[in-house]
Amino acid sequence: MNKTALLLFAAQIALVSPALAEEDAERTAATASATASATASGAKAPAAPPKEIFSTGVAKGRDRLDSATSTSALKGDEIQKFGQRSLGDVLRAMAGMRVESGIGEGNNNYTVRGLPLAAGGSKYMQMQEDGLPVLEFGDLFNVGTDVYLRNDFTINQIETIRGGSASTFASNSPGGLINLISRTGDVEGGTVQVSTGLDFDEKRLDFNYGGRLGKNTRFNIGGFYRQGEGPRNIGFDGWRGGQVKLNVTREFDGVGYVRVYLKYLDDRSPTFAPYVVNITGTNDKPAYRSFAGFDLRHDSVLSSYLGPVITLDQNNQLAALPMDTGQHAVSKSLGFEAQFDVAGWTVTEKARYASNGGDFSRAFPNTANTVSAFAAGQAGAGATASYASGPLTGQAIPGGSLINGNGLLALYFVSYVRARSLNNFTNDLRASRVWELPGGKLTTTVGGYVATQALHTTWLHTAMNIDANGDGDTAMVNIANAAGVNQTLNGYYSFGRASSLFRRAFDVDYRVIAPYGSVNYHFGKIAIGGSLRYDIGRVRGQLIGADLGQGRVGLTSMDINRDGVISTAETRVAFLPFDRPAAVNYNYGYLNYSAGVNYRVAEPFSVFARYSLGARANADKILFTPVVDNATGAVANDRDKADKVKQIEGGFKFRNDGITLNATAFHVTADDHNVLNGSANRTDRTYKADGVELEGTVQRGVFNLMLGATYTKARITLDRLDPTLTGKEPRHQPDWTFITVPQVDFGKVAAGASIVKLTSSYAQDSNLLKMPDFTTVGAFLQVRPTEKLRLTLNAQNLFDTMGIFEVNQSTIPANGVGFARSVNGRTISGAVRFDF
Template sequence: MKLHTRMLLLAATSAFAMPALAEESDAAEGEAEAEAEAVQSAAPARPPAEIFSTGMAKGRDRLDSATSTSALRGEEIDRFGPRPLGEVLRTMAGLRVATGIGEGNNNYTVRGLPLAAGGSKYMQFQEDGLPVLEFGDLFNVATDVYLRNDFTVGAIETIRGGSASTFASNSPGGIVNVISRTGEQVGGRAQVTAGLDFDEKRIDFDYGAKLGENTRMYIGGFYRQGEGPRDIGFTGVRGGQIKANITRTFEGGYVRAYFKLLDDRSPTFAPYAVNITGTDADPVIRSFPGFDLRRDSTLSGFLGPVITLDRNNQPVALPIATGQSAKSHSLGLEAQFELDGWTVTNRMRYAVNGGDFSRMFPNRQNTVSAFAASIGGAGSTAAYASGPLAGQAIPGGSAINGNGLLSLYFVSFVRARSLDNFTNDLRASKVWEVGGGKLTTTGGLYLATQELDTTWLHTAMIVDAAGGGRTAQVDIFNAAGQPQTLNGYFAFGRESSLFRRIFDVDYRVLAPYGSVNFHVGKLAVGGSLRYDTGRVRGQLFGADLGGGRQGLTSFDFNRDGTINPAERRTAFLPLDRPAPVDYDYGYLSYSAGVNYRVAESFSVFARYSRGARANADKILFTPIVDPLTGGVADGDREDAVTQIEGGFKLRRNGITVNGTVFHVEAEDKNVLNGAANATNRSYEAEGVELEGTFTRGVFNLMLAATYTQAKITEDRVGGVFTGREPRHQPDWVFVAVPQVDLGRFAAGANIVTITGSYAQDSNLLRMPGFTTVGAYVEYEPAENLRLTVSAQNLFDTLGIFEVNQASVPANGIGFARAANGRTVQASLRLAF
């Protein structure tokens, strides 16, 4: 482990160890006085417990647990106004979150684990203790697509490393658990919200009530509609969700039934045209005139529809406004009871998940003349194919929209027929009195099924770079005036047959697990094991399966009897040539830790863990899966993650400080852009996580800092990137959340800073770091009535999450994905 990493932890530990050791002395004196029948109040008070349960055998005080954890309560989340889950998680300690894509499909990781191809590969997202999807990084449909932040969220708990790998499948990096309210508080809330500088209207509500002495219920949800946080020229946001549950308590336990209905549409954003100049080490990244990277989008009411061949190779026209149209219907049952000294808990849920998911992503762009020539050869010209200027020629040297750019965008349209899953987690725990201490034993059995039935469809459009939701399609003509496109469509697929696919695969997971924890005096020692077995069966259809299969044809979409050049670039599915998927896997996960409570308010811990993540769709359509047998070699079926961590926890007099030093080793087999770019790598990372809260009277402050150094230790495909730093990995992430509460008036902010990181694994272009600020002010003009004005990215920062180019382009034209610009909204809430 690097010297400066050790020194950071040593300095942080030393700074807080002195008051803790002093308290230990006070505690010892208090015990002696008690034995001498002195005044009992002389001993220091034990700090109130902070019970944490996610990724553990049983809920326990964080000071008694050898884990790194964080939590946000619903009230803390609500104050900053309705916002996507990714924006909430950006303010939690230890997490690396890259947003700007939309409501879902954002990128999440922890402790330097690679952000290889989107979603959340190494961290499992749970809702009420069960996974939303068994795999968090499914292509185009990541877990957060089916999660929404609203009144129903009672808390969000995160565990980083630790026992996460043994108390959940496919979670070696950690767990994010969104915990629902269950009606403990009687009464309800209704809130209306409107964007002040963007178009979105929203209604939120919830209500909890007692149905009897031992029965309670809860219901809540939201509905919204509008253009969304960027200018797209149409209603991009429409829909909502309803969640409800009913709980019956009895001596020693409870039974709870719940359901969720989600039907919500939101736009998806992509890398867009950006001006990149300067040097690789110090690039200057700016929006082009006429297209603001913070609030504009290629999406427009002048585009589309998405014309292509469907799953059955029949012509279809799909709406460009689809965005992330997520649908989920789920039913769950949760029960806990005592049986002969054992606490038995069972959680079960069946979810029907589906929807359509469209997004635009760039291929290339240039000035009008240069772009036209790249499509139709020297002397080619361009003309508008849609919008108010349809049919009008575009002069070759003109600076249309103030930037003079044309782009080729691929439009991906993924139809998720089924991402249905069933999950059941049964566990039993018992506490035994052994040798003057308490031995907790836990055994469990996890069963899950996950369907993956999706179809990938594409089309390709040539568009301009117009802001304000005015993007239009453009036709290209060669020097002889012959069209090279059709009504702005360059192809009815991609340039090749790449990514024309059907996934029809079922996953079955069975995992027995168990743990022991012995707590005696100030010492707690524990360990846990889990053995995951998986059965993967199904078939794939696609032109990029290998073996010389072709997936391009010609199709007369406009029925004019002539095949246009764009119509010759039509992708189809070879439905008569399926490839099987047929393999099993099994792997052992284990974790062991020790926690020593030095004093009532101070503890130290250390832990070693090894877990893994079963590879799902990211290895399909790659050479890893044999296209003839569907088999996968033993070493390619899962990716292992090993973590060593140690740290301290302090909680005293309104001050909480947690520090963890970590070392992580990980494997990753993935696909970035087709089988030719599949990756097979080993990674290593180390760093420090620091988190603290300070509360004095009306003031509260949360601070967090994460330092990470990561590298690719082995690149098994070409070896080019061995020793390089992984892309999108900043050295530092800082979070600060100051708040003041004066009763009828409150205000606060969340400040997130990330330092620079490399755009690509080649380690040339270094993206600049940036800071975003969210804020709220809250006023209660009357009892039970609350007015809140909240903002995200208050100072309208141009924050770059992604740059497509590996180095500064010679012509200064690139693509980048940025944080959304400033959005301000006002909410009026009535409590009853």
């Protein structure tokens, strides 16, 4: 069926939603009837395959075979077999997901189905915890949603829905949903695990316990604490902190339940960025190699010899901020959930208030070159370099020397973002009812969603010259001109960026109201349905920044070291121009809808088709751009307020005798307003993508195999700011992603591997320089000497692969010096777990 025919068909059958959960009961009754008949005739009744109930992004929990959606689920126990990985690394191994990890614990990049990664975070997929968003917008500058999420034993399951009804059962989620579902104490018992890095420095304690407080009351409490240098050489304890989560559930027999959630997160972890790499060969077949003295997989520019971050703070007062802050996420949340049956309706209420904040620092590159060329670039012919920190402080660096084996110096900008408040409140109330009709069952759902999201952040920067030295020994470097006059101050090139760019303060508040509803009709083997959602947003606040079209405002001179002399570096001091605020004052509204049909051809096999239109409200990516009128705060064009995503999808699902196979073909079009990370380059584009998602499992005795593959062919169909990019492939978009997870379990001994392969993609939208394909392998070996004791050996990136996720250059650099970000190198850890 071609795309037009599918669109017309979907439009005729109504608006969205998967098949009815109630058909589970019918199928159970039918199975029972068949079993009774078989027993009466003396025949052995066939065993029905177990149902896979999926609840994220749908009206009610339902068997995946009865749902006109593309979904995946991963059990918490399966996640933990492969060690205490970041959420990004966990989701890399889920079918249909495209994840650029390696940045750190958080701020990784997530998308699906060729939806663009023009900047970072998770723009089109909303991340949830227990059915409510962690942040209303998943791609806020420098503070992605995953900085407030952790992978630990409290996770019972991760569910993902790609496309489908996600856009109508949640706001700002046209691409899909990622939902971390917590354990709630329905399984009594506890777990304590101690783990340690065997070839890297990290000590970690995990725990979880669930049990009863009475006949109708249960609870679950869990969390972790860790400390250590982490998977890369940084010279200090970059990982330190943890979280605690608690929930208590009170059940009311035959009526419903009430549940309360508490969470406290206070955790630090480094942020890794593109680092120097040797790029040679041709654009189409480049070779990426680590320079001597700096391993792209294991090293970082972070070091105890760098910093502090000397800059003017959010009040324009001189400050020295700790360089080792990294991603310091602090979150305190209180959640409430209730479900009751009232007069034939099932009413579900979910609410959460979260106090989110913290400081977030990262260092990202600007330029790098040989000692002589780098010095000349900053201070002219005859310029010289010398160490400004570390054990060689004051020592000259000869122009032609191969310091650290590579002879390189670099200018890095250090971003220090203070999240004064990312607080949010979310409430989702819905009611569903099943109506018995002569020909089948009609399920209706109505709901209302209300949310607030604060965006109160301040961007502070400094700039420093450093050498390219690994093993946590990076040091700061001074540059002097031919006359011996320092162009830097103790290694600082400027106290901001090289200009006043990105010295910003956001004080903006978002309000979202979204009524929604769905109608689903199930008759025989067919289920059709539709859902609608209308998002209404109110955006108010102000911006302070030097880059609001006001010229050189925001740059000044200041005697930073209080010596009575203004040095060259001290003429480059960025400040916040509080006397020139810009207003933010606009409203938005848009309709989301989805329509689907599911046909249960036979017990183990179903087919489905769906059409969806969803949108994502543009948050901070349109602020500090010409889209917002600085005087009135208005946004004149509705097209700039939200980016639409249209999806046509169809496929089949098969589940029988230990084998499952799901396949979905998709056609996607999307809008994107964005700003490239680390630059002022805006994007205003439309995209299209076509592809196929494949997912399957095989269970045979002690052997289990999970397979996944995604094929995507994407194009920039229109670039309104740079027409030369129209028709190009989006950067970082591999044609194929393959996932293989084989496991064997003999009871006393279990082992497995997680293999992820990405084919090549372009480094930039100009489609010149390629990033090569790569494969990473994770593995585990688990021994169970007793029923309660488990000993586990884990390896991440077992074969120490250099897997390139990001390259700053668009072509082979003339001097062979580029910047790239790789997956972390091999790390091996051991764990002892006790269940009780």
